[in-house]
Amino acid sequence: MLGLLGLLVISDNPVAAQVVVVVVLAPLLWLFSWWLAGGIHRTWEGLVAGKPPEVAIGRAWRRSGARQQLREDQHAHFFHDRGGILMRRRDWFIATGTPPLRVDPETVAAAASAQQDHPRYVTTYSDRSYWWHQDAFYWTNCPELTGEDIKALLFARERRQKRELEHAHAVLAAASALLPERKRQPIPRDVKLAVFQRDEGACVECASNFDIQYDHIIPFSMGGSNTADNLQLLCGRCNQKKGGRL
Numbered sequence: 001m002l003g004l005l006g007l008l009v010i011s012d013n014p015v016a017a018q019v020v021v022v023v024v025l026a027p028l029l030w031l032f033s034w035w036l037a038g039g040i041h042r043t044w045e046g047l048v049a050g051k052p053p054e055v056a057i058g059r060a061w062r063r064s065g066a067r068q069q070l071r072e073d074q075h076a077h078f079f080h081d082r083g084g085i086l087m088r089r090r091d092w093f094i095a096t097g098t099p100p101l102r103v104d105p106e107t108v109a110a111a112a113s114a115q116q117d118h119p120r121y122v123t124t125y126s127d128r129s130y131w132w133h134q135d136a137f138y139w140t141n142c143p144e145l146t147g148e149d150i151k152a153l154l155f156a157r158e159r160r161q162k163r164e165l166e167h168a169h170a171v172l173a174a175a176s177a178l179l180p181e182r183k184r185q186p187i188p189r190d191v192k193l194a195v196f197q198r199d200e201g202a203c204v205e206c207a208s209n210f211d212i213q214y215d216h217i218i219p220f221s222m223g224g225s226n227t228a229d230n231l232q233l234l235c236g237r238c239n240q241k242k243g244g245r246l
């Protein structure tokens with residue numbers, strides 16, 4: 001409509017034509033050249049950046065669900081390659097199931113020392129944000145968590161695990177004190193001889209004399225002793241059938 005109006009004015013009046021050129025066409029030309037420059041710039045950037053390397057670790061990406069989580073990703077790491085038409089160095093971060101995510105090497109270098117004391121944000125992929133703390137990588141699907149929150153959560157988790165471990169050791173120690181583990185003692189020769197003679201050199205169950213073994217009637221581990229009263233002859237098969245039973 002503006003163009004039509006311009007044509008009408010130009011055809012009649014040369015001064016108006018000049019005004020139209022200055023007021024309408026010049027800004028349009030200017031905008032067009034901006035748009036063109038932007039496009040060329042973006043294309044050039046794309047060529048310099050190149051395609052990301054085709055690498056993947058672990059299983060395919062899965063959304064983490066509604067439950068809020070903070071979890072370690074033991075496979076996450078940084079790496080670099082060269083790419084784009086200028087073969088420039090490119091820095092990447094990759095985690096389980098994510099494609100390589102471009103990172104700024106200067107930011108990574110600065111975070112590398114800082115992450116020892118405080119969790120440092122690395123990058124975000126889909127609903128997960130990745131954090132770096134004490135040389136380990138963590139992801140959370142809870143975007144409002146700050147570095148301080150993550151530090152506190154990891155600290156609490158570590159302490160809880162330590163307490164659980166201490167508790168487990170205490171339980172084991174208490175159980176061991178109740179049931180001291182006895183070391184199996186060899187059966188004295190004279191006891192063996194007495195048992196052999198008493199049971200006439202044969203299995204008390206099936207009377208076989210093949211593969212004869214000395215069996216503790218009350219198992220040694222349950223407090224049974226190495227006396228003739230607590231011993232009997234069993235063949236290998238009968239002993240196996242008896243198993244752990246008394």
Ligand SMILES: [Zn+2]
Nearest residue numbers: 203206235238
């Ligand atoms: Zn037998």
